Amino acid sequence: MARTATRQRVVVSTIGAWFFGFLIFFPILWMVLASFKTELEAFAIPPSFLFFHWTAENYATVQERSDYVLHAMNSIIIAGGSTLIALLIAIPAAWSMAFSPTKRTKDILLWMLSTKMMPPVGVLVPIYLIYKSFGLLDSRIGLVFILCLGNLPIVIWMLFTYFKEIPRDILEAARMDGATIGRELIYVLTPMAIPGLASTMLLNLILAWNEAFWTLNLSTSNAAPLTTFIASYSSPEGLFWAKLSAASTLAIAPILVLGWFSQKQLVRGLTFGAVK
Numbered sequence: 001m002a003r004t005a006t007r008q009r010v011v012v013s014t015i016g017a018w019f020f021g022f023l024i025f026f027p028i029l030w031m032v033l034a035s036f037k038t039e040l041e042a043f044a045i046p047p048s049f050l051f052f053h054w055t056a057e058n059y060a061t062v063q064e065r066s067d068y069v070l071h072a073m074n075s076i077i078i079a080g081g082s083t084l085i086a087l088l089i090a091i092p093a094a095w096s097m098a099f100s101p102t103k104r105t106k107d108i109l110l111w112m113l114s115t116k117m118m119p120p121v122g123v124l125v126p127i128y129l130i131y132k133s134f135g136l137l138d139s140r141i142g143l144v145f146i147l148c149l150g151n152l153p154i155v156i157w158m159l160f161t162y163f164k165e166i167p168r169d170i171l172e173a174a175r176m177d178g179a180t181i182g183r184e185l186i187y188v189l190t191p192m193a194i195p196g197l198a199s200t201m202l203l204n205l206i207l208a209w210n211e212a213f214w215t216l217n218l219s220t221s222n223a224a225p226l227t228t229f230i231a232s233y234s235s236p237e238g239l240f241w242a243k244l245s246a247a248s249t250l251a252i253a254p255i256l257v258l259g260w261f262s263q264k265q266l267v268r269g270l271t272f273g274a275v276k
Contacts, residue, residue, distance in 0.1 A: 028252070028256075031245045031248055032245070032249050033049070033050070035058055035059070035242060035245035035246035035248075036052075036054045036056065036058070037053075037054075037055070037058075037242050038053065038055060038057070038242060039240060039243075041053065041242075042241040042242040042245070043241060058242045058243050058246035059246050059250070061246075062243060062247050062250065066247070068229065068250055071224060071226045071228065071251075072254065074140060074224060074225040074226075075209055075225035075226045075227075075251075075254075076254075077144075078208065078215075078223070079147070079208035079209040080205070081140070082145075082147035082151065082204075082208045083148075083201055083204045083205045083208060085144065085148045086152050086155045086204055087155065089148075089152060090152060090155040090159050091185065091190075091197075092185065093156050094160040094162075094163050095163060095185060095189060097160050098160055098163035098164050099163070099168065099171060109156075109157065109160065112152075112153040112157070113153055115153055116153055116154065120150070120214065121213070124217060127146065127218075136218075137218060137219075138219045138220045138221065138222050138224075139222070139223050142218060143215060143218060143219060143223055143225070146218065147208045147211055150214070151204050151208060154203070154204070154207070155200055158199070158200045158203070159196060159200055162196030162200075163193065163196075166189065166192055166193065170188065170192070171184060171188060174187075198262075202258075205258075206255060206259065209225075209226075209255045210227070211227065212231070216231055226251035227251070229250075229251060230244070230248050232247075233247050
């Protein structure tokens with residue numbers, strides 16, 4: 001009886017997991033299907049799910065109207081650059097807070113986290129004026145800098161919680177062998193923290209890739225990433241759902257492929273500790 005109940009529970013849990021997974025993925029699936037419809041079919045009520053006239057005209061129109069490659073390269077450089085700089089700053093910061101804490105460490109961590117609670121629009125005007133004064137508007141460097149600062153608290157918090165699980169005895173043994181702080185970070189801490197570093201890097205990359213507020217307000221054409229590329233298909237004349245869906249599908253495709261191939265590493269880094 002217990003064995004039968006266990007099998008039933010597994011079946012129910014599996015069905016529930018697939019249901020909620022499909023429910024979460026359904027908007028993306030609908031967007032992909034809408035990208036292959038005509039504008040009339042995209043607006044049709046009741047909507048058609050699979051039985052409609054499939055066409056790739058929207059993708060051709062999007063490519064003719066916008067330079068997808070330029071926007072994609074901007075997204076890669078901005079998201080990758082902000083992630084790399086954030087890691088270079090966060091690794092030593094998280095190390096110092098995890099292994100050399102002071103009585104102010106918790107206050108600093110809470111203060112950093114509290115900055116994520118502030119609406120970005122609250123600092124838009126001063127940031128815009130600063131960027132205008134230094135000539136950073138519509139520049140990749142400017143977007144890399146602002147996205148790095150915006151995601152830095154999350155990166156430090158993730159690495160801090162991961163470093164806390166590394167036994168101090170291992171680091172003390174390395175110090176007894178004559179390892180300096182730099183060698184300890186590079187040769188001892190970093191190899192042990194690879195799963196945590198990988199998951200943190202992937203999460204920060206996704207957050208930077210999908211950031212829309214700062215990219216829409218601080219860029220126009222030269223440094224515009226894929227978020228601006230998507231927004232360009234919303235005009236005062238109305239929303240062109242089919243073309244907007246095609247542009248959105250092209251924008252999420254690279255990060256979706258990356259997430260699919262790195263999901264095991266991401267889950268491993270978020271669920272397991274440093275030493276198993």
